[in-house]
Each structure stands twice: as structure tokens, then as C-alpha cells.
Amino acid sequence: MSPESSGRRLDAQARRAQLVAAGLELMGSVPVDQLSADDIARATGVSKGLVFHYFPTTRDLQEAILRSATEELLANLIVDPEASHAEQLRLGIEAFISYIEMAPANYLAMARGWGSDTQLGAVFEEARETVVGLVHSVLGVEALPAGLVIALRGWIAFVEEASLQWLAHDRPISRDALVGFMQATALVWLLPEALAIDALR
Amino acid sequence: MSPESSGRRLDAQARRAQLVAAGLELMGSVPVDQLSADDIARATGVSKGLVFHYFPTTRDLQEAILRSATEELLANLIVDPEASHAEQLRLGIEAFISYIEMAPANYLAMARGWGSDTQLGAVFEEARETVVGLVHSVLGVEALPAGLVIALRGWIAFVEEASLQWLAHDRPISRDALVGFMQATALVWLLPEALAIDALR
Numbered sequence: 001m002s003p004e005s006s007g008r009r010l011d012a013q014a015r016r017a018q019l020v021a022a023g024l025e026l027m028g029s030v031p032v033d034q035l036s037a038d039d040i041a042r043a044t045g046v047s048k049g050l051v052f053h054y055f056p057t058t059r060d061l062q063e064a065i066l067r068s069a070t071e072e073l074l075a076n077l078i079v080d081p082e083a084s085h086a087e088q089l090r091l092g093i094e095a096f097i098s099y100i101e102m103a104p105a106n107y108l109a110m111a112r113g114w115g116s117d118t119q120l121g122a123v124f125e126e127a128r129e130t131v132v133g134l135v136h137s138v139l140g141v142e143a144l145p146a147g148l149v150i151a152l153r154g155w156i157a158f159v160e161e162a163s164l165q166w167l168a169h170d171r172p173i174s175r176d177a178l179v180g181f182m183q184a185t186a187l188v189w190l191l192p193e194a195l196a197i198d199a200l201r
Numbered sequence: 202m203s204p205e206s207s208g209r210r211l212d213a214q215a216r217r218a219q220l221v222a223a224g225l226e227l228m229g230s231v232p233v234d235q236l237s238a239d240d241i242a243r244a245t246g247v248s249k250g251l252v253f254h255y256f257p258t259t260r261d262l263q264e265a266i267l268r269s270a271t272e273e274l275l276a277n278l279i280v281d282p283e284a285s286h287a288e289q290l291r292l293g294i295e296a297f298i299s300y301i302e303m304a305p306a307n308y309l310a311m312a313r314g315w316g317s318d319t320q321l322g323a324v325f326e327e328a329r330e331t332v333v334g335l336v337h338s339v340l341g342v343e344a345l346p347a348g349l350v351i352a353l354r355g356w357i358a359f360v361e362e363a364s365l366q367w368l369a370h371d372r373p374i375s376r377d378a379l380v381g382f383m384q385a386t387a388l389v390w391l392l393p394e395a396l397a398i399d400a401l402r
Contacts, residue, residue, distance in 0.1 A: 146373030151382070154363030162355030172347030181352070 016054050016064075018044060023065035032066050033120055059119045066120055070127045073099050077134065086183070088138055093159070093182045097175065100163050128156050155186060217255050217265075219245060224266035233267050234321055260320045267321055271328045274300050278335060287384070289339055294360070294383045298376065301364050329357050356387060 010018060022043040023035055030039065037051040037058055055061035076099055079091035132152050136144050144152070159182050166178055173181075211219060223244040227236055238252040238259055256262035277300050280292040333353050337345050345353070360383050367379055374382075 146370060147378070147382075150363050150366045150370065150374070150379075153366045154359040157362030158355040158359040161358030162351050165351045165354045169347060169351065173351070177348070178351075181348075 012054070015046075015050075019046075019051060019054060019061075020064050020068050023061070024069055027065065027069060032062050032069075035062055035065065037061060063119055063123060066123045070123055074127060074130055077131065085138060089186055090179065090183050092134075093179050096159065097163060097179060100167065101175075128153060131156055158182075158185065213255070216247075216251075220247075220252060220255060220262075221265050221269050224262070225270055228266065228270060233263050233270075236263055236266065238262060264320055264324060267324045271324055275328060275331055278332065286339060290387055291380065291384050293335075294380050297360065298364060298380060301368065302376075329354060332357055359383075359386065 019040050022040050023032075026035055026039055026043060035058075037048050037055070040046075040051050040061065041048040051061065055064060073096070076095040077092045079088050079095065081088070083091065132144070132149060135152055162178070162182065166173070220241050223241050224233075224236055227240055227244060231240065236259075238249050238256070241247075241252050241262065242249040252262065256265060274297070277296040278293045280289050280296065282289070284292065333345070333350060336353055363379070363383065367374070
């Protein structure tokens with residue numbers, strides 16, 4: 001149970017965390033849906049059997065790694081609740097861009113690496129729904145109108161894709177311009193438009 | 202070479218087209234990256250060996266099917282060049298939504314079924330770049346500014362995701378409201394904003 005556990009028998013929770021941490025590092029170079037128990041065993045010096053003891057299937061292993069990466073990202077999106085809505089939005093977008101700037105390959109693996117596998121896809125769906133929930137709680141309304149949910153999910157896809165394109169094209173515009181662009185899409189235009197389409201139903 | 206080839210030996214091109222057509226039908230229920238030569242053989246009554254004669258690997262088979270679906274979609278996006286820009290945009294968006302309305306499972310398979318596989322992923326990248334090229338030619342400018350390319354790719358992701366969410370939530374707003382929403386994002390806001398961020402570089 002002591003934190004200085006290197007070189008000793010690790011307890012179950014610490015061992016799990018060690019295996020997941022190794023997976024997080026590998027995600028920078030290998031898409032998460034291609035990570036194997038072999039890769040993790042090699043990176044940590046444990047046996048493949050031990051990896052499968054903690055994660056019964058390769059998908060379970062991949063899901064734990066993907067979930068850990070996603071939790072890290074979501075934790076960075078939760079910003080100062082005392083700030084204004086516009087400021088919270090800006091800080092959230094900046095946290096997201098900083099995250100992908102630190103580890104672009106990792107993010108590409110996260111965003112693109114799940115294929116049609118439903119176990120890994122569920123992690124992304126949960127993360128995107130968590131972002132919708134965050135916006136919901138920031139807005140402080142009772143229920144989000146259906147049109148606004150569609151608009152928000154579309155906006156999240158827009159932010160993901162625009163960030164990936166920005167990286168793929170070697171940051172052709174400044175980081176501040178990109179943040180301002182995303183903030184403006186949400187603030188100036190997206191919310192009122194989304195509310196308007198609900199009124200048209 | 203005759204068109205009435207059922208029940209007779211098909212020539213190579215017709216046989217290929219028959220196998221791909223069977224794959225297109227199966228895409229409604231099976232993600233394209235999970236379609237097998239077995240599935241195609243069973244659906245068409247030919248031997249698995251014959252399928253592999255035309256498509257050396259399963260990925261080649263999947264790619265041909267995905268490419269055919271994508272070409273069908275892109276053909277629907279090319280609309281009357283005599284119409285105004287706003288009208289061409291509206292008609293293009295309507296063609297896209299009509300396409301996914303006809304075969305939602307097919308589109309889900311297309312949009313989500315490629316995973317981290319680069320051979321299938323390349324088909325999607327080409328399709329999205331073709332849409333950027335279409336917009337480029339409609340605008341009639343010499344080169345698209347880098348910020349506008351980022352914005353356009355982001356907007357395409359937005360349109361894809363918003364359409365999928367609209368279907369997933371059983372069309373909670375009217376089709377016209379959805380089309381109007383997508384048209385407004387592009388016209389009223391996206392283009393001027395994209396040009397403005399380029400000016401900020």
C-alpha cells in the first residue's frame with residue numbers, strides 16, 4: 001500500500017495503474033485498438049499472463065487505457081466555475097487544444113482509433129455526452145432543447161475535426177485565432193441558432 | 202458483354218459490379234470493416250475463391266464497396282451549377298440528408314466503420330477533400346485560405362455528426378429546420394469567420 005512501490009510486489013490497484021500508464025505512453029505511437037497485451041507486457045517487464053489476469057480480454061485492456069486517457073482530458077475541461085460563461089467556454093476550449101497539442105498522436109489514436117468496435121466506441125460516446133452535460137450545467141437550464149443537443153454534438157465534432165486539421169496542416173493559423181474561432185462558433189452563433197430551430201418545430 | 206447477363210457467365214466488370222452491389226446491400230446491416238468474402242459469396246451464390254479472384258484481400262473488397270458507396274453520395278452532392286451559391290449549398294445539404302435518410306445504417310457503417318485502418322480511412326479522407334474541392338470550385342477563388350480549409354473540414358464533421366444525432370434521436374426537429382440550420386452555419390457565419398481568422402495570422 002505504500003506509494004514507493006518500485007522494485008517490490010505491487011498491490012492490485014497499483015499494478016493495474018502501472019499497466020494502464022504503460023498503455024497511455026504507447027498510445028502516442030500505436031492506435032489504441034491495436035494495442036496488445038504483448039505490448040504492455042514488453043513495456044512493463046511483466047508476463048503476458050499477468051496482464052490478462054488484470055484484463056481478461058484485449059478489449060478490456062484497451063478500454064481501460066482509453067477510459068484513463070478520456071478521464072484525463074475531461075478533467076482538464078472542468079474549469080473555474082466562478083468565471084463567466086464566455087470565459088469558461090474559452091478556458092475549456094484552451095484546455096482541449098492544450099491537451100491535443102501535448103500529445104497529438106495520442107489524441108489521434110483516441111479520436112480515430114476505435115473503429116466499429118462498440119466497447120471502445122462507448123467510451124467516446126460517454127465522453128461526448130459528458131461534454132454536453134458540462135455545457136448543460138454551465139447554462140443552468142432545466143432541460144436542453146432537442147435541437148440544441150444536435151447542435152452541441154455537431155459543434156463537438158467540429159471542434160475535434162478542426163483541431164485535428166489544424167495539427168495536420170502544421171498550425172497554419174495562430175493558436176489564439178483557433179480558440180477565438182471555436183469560441184465564436186459556440187457563443188455568437190450556435191446557441192441562438194439552436195434555440196431558433198427548436199422554435200420552428 | 203450483353204446487359205442481360207443473369208444466369209450466364211458474367212464478364213469480369215459485370216462480376217465485380219455484382220459483388221460490390223451485394224456488399225452495398227449488406228452495408229445496411231454490417232459495418233463495412235467487418236464485411237467478409239464469405240458474406241459476399243453467400244449473398245451472391247458464388248464461391249469464396251471467385252471473390253478473392255477479383256479482390257485479392259478482404260480489405261481490397263471492403264475498399265471497393267466503400268468507394269462505391271462514397272461515389273454514390275458524392276454524385277448526389279453535385280447540383281445545378283446555374284443556381285445561386287446559397288441555392289447550391291441548400292441543394293447539396295438536402296442531397297446529403299436525403300442520402301442518409303434512405304439508408305441510415307449504411308451511412309453509419311460508412312462514417313464510423315473504418316477504425317484505424319488506413320486503407321479504408323483514405324477513402325473517407327478523399328471524399329471529404331472532394332467536398333472541400335466542390336466548395337472551392339463553387340466559390341471560384343484561386344486558392345482557399347488555410348483557415349478556411351480548417352473551418353470547412355470542421356463544418357463537414359459538424360454536418361455529419363449533426364445528421365447522425367438527428368437520426369439517433371428520431372428526427373426531433375423537422376428536416377427543413379435541420380437543412381436551414383446547416384445552411385446558416387455555412388453562409389451566415391462560417392465563411393466570413395474563416396476569412397477573418399486568416400486575416401489575424
